[in-house]
Amino acid sequence: MTHTVLVTGVSRHIGARVASVLAADPAIDRVIGVDTVPPPSLSRDGGVPPGRTEFVRVDLRSPDIAQVIAAADIDTVVHMSLVSAPSRSGGRALMKEHNVIGTMQLLGACQRSATVRRVVIRSTTAVYGSSPHDPAVFAEDSDPGEHPGHGYAKDASEVEGYVRGFARRRADVVVSTLRFANFMGPGIDSPLTRYLTQPVLPTVLGFDPRLQFVHEDDAVEVLRRMATEDHPGTFNVAGDGVLLLSQCARRAGLPTIPLPSPAFRLMGDLVKGTGLTGYSAEQVRLMRYGRVVDTTRLAAELGWRPKFSTAAAFEDFVRSRGLPSRLLPTAAGR
Incomplete structure (x- = not known):
């Protein structure tokens, strides 16, 4: 039985939603959310109404997280703190420290804990990379066509390696690693959603990648x-089905401008200063080769399927942003 849950990354949208859902579960006694800054829904001094998530300001790169786990007798850890893009102030180096060093500190604290019995890790399908050598569909035991060598995907691959080591050392702890497709939904702000809300959508000339999304509601569930x-x-x-990038553009009513790959990357650098998004090397590869994963294992394990298909998740996102939608009537269904 779950009694006390620690959720990392509660200042971000999905982490805050997960903490809120768990705090509303009467079977859970206590939910502690940690991050470097409090989420907007929690007061700045950490004082929150009874029954709500308790916030503790902790930088996962410090040893302080071990004190939080020990003091609260945490039995379940939900690690939501991986960031997918560098901040303007910290850059790539700080992002890597947060993702990799922060996870190492967290897992070290869990390993030393006498109370932790379940660890859930948010990872990403980006660990499979995107390359012309990819299989049509990635299963969990598929090897990447090319191993990620940079950015968020490389961080997530390193994190998963540390998680596997932790699972071997603490065989008594249930460890679940969730490789999410790109989140989509009304509350999601990510490099991909910012890309998909530009007035004109740059694409890579000669490529029309297959994409998968998971709706934020299904991710939280x-x-x-x-x-x-x-x-x-x-x-x-991931949600059932796929969408081609060209289908996304048509359904969102966005004109496209095909560019050679170097020009696509250059345009990303040019719009970075406007507050939209820059295009990382891994995003350029995704916009060329796409990525599709098989979700059979999850469906069999949980006896559950997502409420939103990939197309329906994208439809909900488009409508929430007020884009000039040209959605097909069938897009809402599975």
């Missing part, structure tokens, strides 16, 4: 189940 039930292993998480 999967994380809730993993935090309250024992489901060890690694699982792909």
Whole structure:
């Protein structure tokens, strides 16, 4: 039974939603959210109404996280703190420290804990990379066509390696690793959603990648189940079906401008200063080769399927942003 849950990354949208859902579960006694800054829904001094998430300001790169776990007798850890893009102030070096060093500190604290019995890790399908040598569909045991060598994908691959080491050392702890496709939904702000809200959509000339999305509601539900039930292993998480990038553009009513790959990257650098998004090397590869994963293992393990297909998740995102939608009537269904 789950009694006390620690959720990292609660200042970001999905982390805050997961903490809120768990705090509303009467079977859970206490939910502690940690981050370097408090989420908007929590007061700045950390004082929150009874029954709500308790916030503790902690930088995961410091040893302080071990004190939080020990003091609160944490039995379940939900690690939501991986960031997918560098901040303007910290840059790539700080992003890597946060993702990799922060996770190492967290896992070290869990390893030393006498109370932790379940650890849930938010990872990403980006660990499979994007290359012309990819299989049509990635299963959890598929090897990448080319191993990620930079950015968020490389961080996530390193994190998963440390998670596997932790699972070997603490065989008594249930460890669940969730490889999410790109989050989509009304509350999501990511490099991909910023890309998809530009007035004109640059594309890579000669390529029309297959994309998968997972709606934020389904992501939260999967994380809730993993935090309250024992489901060890690694699982792909994505909505059913795929969309081509050209279909995304048509359904959002966005004109496209095909560019050679170097020009695509250059345009990303030019718009970075406007507050939209820059295009990392891994995003350029995704916009060329795409990525599709198989979710059979998750469906069999949970006896559950996502409420939103990839197309329906994108439709909800388009409508929430007020884009000049040209959605097909069938897009809302699975």
